[in-house]
Amino acid sequence: MTGKIYLIGAGPGDPELMTMKAIRMLKEADVVVYDRLVSDEIVAMAQPDAQMIFVGKASNCHTVPQERINEILVEKARAGHIVARVKGGDPLIFGRGSEEAAYVMSHGVAVEYAPGITAAQGAASVTGIPLTHRGLATGVQYVTGHRQADGALDLDWKRLANPDTTLVVYMGVGNIGQIAMGLMTEGLAGATPVMAISRASTPHESRMLSTLDQVAQDTRRAGLKPPTLFIIGKVVSLYDTIQLDPSQEVAAHA
Numbered sequence: 050m051t052g053k054i055y056l057i058g059a060g061p062g063d064p065e066l067m068t069m070k071a072i073r074m075l076k077e078a079d080v081v082v083y084d085r086l087v088s089d090e091i092v093a094m095a096q097p098d099a100q101m102i103f104v105g106k107a108s109n110c111h112t113v114p115q116e117r118i119n120e121i122l123v124e125k126a127r128a129g130h131i132v133a134r135v136k137g138g139d140p141l142i143f144g145r146g147s148e149e150a151a152y153v154m155s156h157g158v159a160v161e162y163a164p165g166i167t168a169a170q171g172a173a174s175v176t177g178i179p180l181t182h183r184g185l186a187t188g189v190q191y192v193t194g195h196r197q198a199d200g201a202l203d204l205d206w207k208r209l210a211n212p213d214t215t216l217v218v219y220m221g222v223g224n225i226g227q228i229a230m231g232l233m234t235e236g237l238a239g240a241t242p243v244m245a246i247s248r249a250s251t252p253h254e255s256r257m258l259s260t261l262d263q264v265a266q267d268t269r270r271a272g273l274k275p276p277t278l279f280i281i282g283k284v285v286s287l288y289d290t291i292q293l294d295p296s297q298e299v300a301a302h303a
Contacts, residue, residue: 058165062251071163078133086137194221210235215282226265242285
């Protein structure tokens with residue numbers, strides 16, 4: 050009898066930010082296939098006797114190729130297992146969850162999905178920076194700052210350089226200088242405030258406040274590493290009104 054796949058969003062890292070459905074699915078699974086950004090506390094929620102398969106990736110370091118991950122999911126489900134495929138954030142926002150779901154469904158395996166709080170929402174919740182705010186941002190745009198195989202960033206800079214929206218850049222540490230230049234070339238002011246936040250909602254969280262024209266050098270100076278999210282826009286100006294834990298700020302550009 051063929052099993053099934055639970056495609057689970059683990060959220061930004063804090064176990065309390067997982068949905069009840071995601072936790073229930075994780076506890077039901079007898080095979081757990083999980084990524085690098087899934088915290089130890091979340092992994093520990095699985096059944097004690099569940100088979101744990103780590104398939105984490107980092108930039109230019111894929112311990113298990115995506116093609117093999119797809120095969121593992123199908124193999125385990127066809128063997129009759131309930132498989133929890135656990136990803137950080139939301140699997141359908143820059144998480145390749147839709148690609149994995151399409152692959153397993155094409156091989157006759159059923160998929161059920163539990164959404165997760167995406168990194169942008171997690172960062173907003175811990176910093177107090179709203180993604181939209183009346184008079185500052187009428188919308189929000191999510192974009193990835195990294196291309197497969199280190200390909201060129203073919204982003205629509207004109208559309209992204211909208212001063213009346215918030216821009217959230219995922220996976221952008223390596224290309225933040227190019228991203229900032231592209232936005233400023235299309236008219237976004239260099240003084241636009243930027244918040245960089247690494248490992249939001251986890252004990253390893255760090256924050257950096259900067260501006261668009263300084264963010265590249267501030268990122269290098271702070272030594273920020275993936276996973277780091279950049280929030281770009283006027284809403285970041287509200288950060289000064291929030292009571293902060295100073296130990297979480299790794300750098301600031303005045």
